[in-house]
Amino acid sequence: MLMNIEIIEKLEEKFPESLVKVNNYNGLSYIQWTYIKKRLDEVLDGNWSFEVVRELFLEDQVIVTVKLIIGDTYRMAHGHCSTERKDKGQAVQIATTEGFKKAASLFGVGMHLYENSPKPTQESAQSSSVRASDKQLKYIKDLSGKIGLSSNEVCQDYLKKDIDDIDLNEANQVIKTLISLQRESLN
Numbered sequence: 001m002l003m004n005i006e007i008i009e010k011l012e013e014k015f016p017e018s019l020v021k022v023n024n025y026n027g028l029s030y031i032q033w034t035y036i037k038k039r040l041d042e043v044l045d046g047n048w049s050f051e052v053v054r055e056l057f058l059e060d061q062v063i064v065t066v067k068l069i070i071g072d073t074y075r076m077a078h079g080h081c082s083t084e085r086k087d088k089g090q091a092v093q094i095a096t097t098e099g100f101k102k103a104a105s106l107f108g109v110g111m112h113l114y115e116n117s118p119k120p121t122q123e124s125a126q127s128s129s130v131r132a133s134d135k136q137l138k139y140i141k142d143l144s145g146k147i148g149l150s151s152n153e154v155c156q157d158y159l160k161k162d163i164d165d166i167d168l169n170e171a172n173q174v175i176k177t178l179i180s181l182q183r184e185s186l187n
Helices: 005-012 033-044 088-105 111-115 122-127 134-146 151-159 168-186
Strands: 020-022 029-031 048-057 061-070 073-082
Touching: 005 033, 029 033, 029 111, 033 048, 033 088, 048 088, 061 088, 073 088, 073 151, 134 151, 134 168, 151 168
Parallel strands: none
Antiparallel strands: 020 029, 048 061, 061 073
């Protein structure tokens, strides 16, 4: 099955405002996974699948890599969930759902939500911490590459920021996570 323009346009159609929810924690808009699944079913007549490629259990979170397959094309994305207040099964389910939604967005499903995301103002940028050092950024890129991930994707997954926009504290947080991921992948 080839992805023709008509299919791409149908996948990219905006969802009705009534289906858009706002995350109370970070203020970002999202669509529930069931509506994303319904969109895929309707547009592709059920000719799609997804699979969990990898589950990584860290000290305080789980990271799930999901592959969404449409015809001969696939997109992969990561979802994560803290295990502090959830059991592992529940955390895996949440991380899988997040990864599924991100992979679908790589096919254009729900992308209009990202296009309308609020951009940081100059005031908020000036009031943030000191930018991550070049040494930290290089270390993040090296660690990401060693475990087969893109450094920008890691920063987007964990911080919802591009790697060039993270501060010193956020860089330290990403480095700790990547070191844990690297240890986990060696076991």
